[in-house]
Amino acid sequence: MTHAVLATPVFDFSGGMYGLLFAGRHLDAGMSGTLPTVSDTSDAYELVPYHVVSRSRVRAGWMGDVDAWVVEAGDPVAFRIWVMDRAPYIARLVAPGPNADSVWEMTPALSSSRRQ
16 A cells, blocks of 8 residues: 655546536636646646636437536646536546547447547
């Protein structure tokens, strides 16, 4: 087991909960901030920047088309997340990659993961 002393409490351990953390906040276009987290490559404390890009329509599986906030996290952008105002909250997540983006979208029946 590894123990790390961090500067402040953290809200996430490198990306897995970003979407739900954003869903728990009041979001507005242009809003920016940082999320205290633990690095995915070490036990280091880091602040991950985020920016609320816009509000747009996105397909949300069985919910149909919904309005969602588009939030980018990381510098460079590690995640682009479409956050709805109601559960299940995350309609779409894109992790930009060097050769292809990893995309997670809601399907008509339930959420799934696929590679684009």
